[in-house]
Amino acid sequence: MDHVLIVDDSAVDRRLAGRLLEKHGGYTISYANDGAEALEHFARELPDLVVTDLQMPLMNGLQLVEAVRARYPLVPVILMTAHGSEEVAVQALLSGAASYVPKGELGKHLLDTVQNVLAAARSNRQLQRLMQCADERRMEFVLDNDSSLVHPLVDQLQQAVSAMGLVDDTSRVQVAIALEEALLHALYHGNLELTSEELEDVRSNLLAPQGDDVLAQRRREAPYRDRKILVQAVVTRSEARFVIRDEGRGFGAAGDLDPTDPAHMTRETGRGLVLMRMFMDDVTISETGNEIVLVKRRERQFAQV
DSSP states (O other), rough: OOOEEEEEEEEEHHHHHHHHHHHHHEEEEESSHHHHHHHHHHHHHHOOEEEEESOOSOHHHHHHHHHHHHHOTTTTTTEOOOOHHHHHHHHHHOOOOOOOOEEEGGGHHHHHHHHHHHHHOOOOOHHHHHHOOSSSSEEEEEEEEOOOGGHHHHHHHHHHHHHTOOOOOOHHHHHHHHHHHHEEEEIIIIIOOOHHHHHHHHHHHHSSSOOOHHHHHHHHSTGGGGGEEEEEEESSEEEEEEEOOSSOOOOSSSOOOOTTOOGGGTTTHHHHHHHHHHHHSEEEEESSSEEEEEEEEOOOOOOOO
């Protein structure tokens, strides 16, 4: 059972997040009042994941992210952001946080985000050792509209990136989060043509089932049911390049979204693109919106001499 450490100086917010994960996710939950107390907990027992507030005394969330990445790079950190903390959240994501959830939307997004980040953080060590023998790896996949295929595919792709020595463990998780966002966008908004509002209704039904929903309907109906997601990956010792293409009708030019602009942090429709652009070196979206190209280059500390 995965162990999640909740860090927040507000007892009410701590318990709210903890109860949500314990009740709906079955996780083992521990608590800390601030970053300093969280690191004391690390010395006693290593959690699988940390969920932390940003504004705290003694050691805030940004400082905690930096300390965890330096000392415990295999443990991912998720931020809980409050209104007004967007600029600090951007800094924390750039410093190594795996994802974020607005505090006002914990009920909607915290469980999904924790599940996704934990899935991305797991790795197959034996497969990594085998892949270290390769100088280049090319992969192609054709996926049905089945979200259960996303995690296994992301796991394969992130392990290829890690085995080539392109990134450290924290950046590996970030690459996985970016890939997952792109794949889910291709599935839900591309092939199934769900609006953000329809997708929110589907997520709400997961906690309070109300019979058939638009997601189930689209999966049964033509033309949605027959569409595929095409994924191409080329991973070398210098960079990883991923092309993700859906067969939906498209939505027009996606435009430029600055991932360092705090204004986009709280926009539901922009959250996935913010994470993709922040965690990858290049993100290109086709004019129709049907194809996303993600590029991650070898990090400087791993550059070959």
